[in-house]
Amino acid sequence: MTSDLLTDTAAGLAARMAAREVSAREVVDAHLDRIEATDGDGTSDTDVHAFLTVVADTARRHADDVDQRRVTGRDLGPLAGVPLALKDLFTMRGAPTTVGSRILEGWVPPYDATVTEKLRAADVIVLGKTNMDEFAMGSSTENSAYGPTRNPWDLGRVPGGSSGGSAAAVAALQAPLSLGTDTGGSIRQPAALCGLVGSKPTYGAVSRYGMVAFASSLDQAGPFARSVTDAALLQSVIQGHDPRDSTSIDPVRVGRDLPDLLADLDAGVEGLTIGVVTELQGEGYEPGVLAAFEDSLRRFEALGATVVEASIPHASYGLPAYYLVAPSEASSNLARFDGVRYGLRVDAPTAEEMNAATRGAGFGPEVRRRIMIGTHALSSGYYDAFYNQASRVRRLIANDFATAFEQVDVLVSPTSPSVAFPLGDKTDDPLAMYLNDVATVPASLAGVPAVSVPNGRGAEGLPTGLQVMGPLLGDDRCFRVARALEADLGLDPVPSGANAVAPA
């Protein structure tokens, strides 16, 4: 019974709760027990360490409340009573928000993120806050100040990042759903490495209010799940215009509604044209990743899609442009961590010395590197050659996408050039770590939606992912194509292998 609650989908659990076959309290207790059994505190090499904070009491109270309201016949939402793990970058009253950093250690935010409010309104039950690369800067979750998270498929490997805790929680059956954020691939890459579905919505589809900012023109919240339908259900809950985020898409101003992610989800790919991005494959991608990708293309053809070559001519400039734009915005956003209003303070005789001492002690190595790159790129004499030039390249990439979508319905590529790599493999080489994002940053720079869906097994039997990219506000199309591949493949999302997390 318990293991069956852990392996079921969010949609399946919601249906069983609605039919009163199981209570929300039973579902929540089963997942809290699973966290207790598998998560640890990160000190053992068998600890998944997906969570930084577990809010067990709050979660149980919320579950009891859902159960009571269900008894009285109240109309509850489609995910009511389903547990979720929340990246420790969204503010939530009553629990610390650390962003994986020492500089915010102990901070209990006095307000809820819009996403947190929407989850509560939908009666999705938050189990806790998940580990992440500090300030979402990284691709392995090894940059967390609170120790790394381990990949449930192989506890000696990274889960990807920066939303590695959220990915690992869902893969380890600690929660059927989680939320992450994606600035350059921080949902899609860990989804691929943990055998999950992960979605980066169209920029502006989900409110950024209450998300600790990294790169404001790129940051976007999105779901992890073990099925495409679950991911689409969760994204439907969190998307929508928010007056508190001035970059949130206002359907009135844009003249278009946000997409209905569920209406055509099972419509298949027959008649669709799928463009294979020439520039996002080949050299630098592992053979197992490329073999799974080729297999997916054959499946799309067999399912009735037309598969054609497509080009994003400036794709290879995406990574260098991203590693100027994102640090520039970060250096500006992170100026607020000055030891005055929240978090850490290191005392010094003057305010300015206190600012510098606090920031020097509170930020880890990767955050310092990015603040330094960004400050340099925005400084007098370098602004045009670095920041402005990167923003010009960003325009070229966005234009490339717009041109491609005149010919094709979606674009596809491998999500990540490799399967999950061993802990410690890339920590001494910042640039090698950045190359993990090579396939995901182009869509981030253009602002277009992209979904990663499991598409097979690569080296060592580890999961691989396929990225489906759509035009602006074409999130529904990404999910539809991902769903068709998922249905055709029928992969088991539960981790297997000699060094995998213990079975439920």
Added chain:
Amino acid sequence: MRRPSRRRVSEMALSEAEVRHVARLARLDLSDDDVAELAPQLSQILEYAEQVGEVAADDVEPMVHPFPVTNVMRDDHPAASLPRDEVLSQAPDAREDRFAVPRIVAEDA
């Protein structure tokens, strides 16, 4: 995937003195060891990023946002703000309903 050789020295390389200058701009205390480690790392990253100069002439309009956005103003109605005591309770130092900081102006100024 392109990746520069570690041996190539670019004109975009940062000296240790330049690293200290940028750290001052960023209000970031760095130890001598930090500076020695950061100078080659930052140089390598900037050398890689320098590729953006190979394309996109000046006539390409820089893109700062995926959607063409204009400033959004809210209606000018009073609304509740965050509870002051709760906000101040999270500050490292607060006195007399204010955030407290060390001396800002030099004594001999």
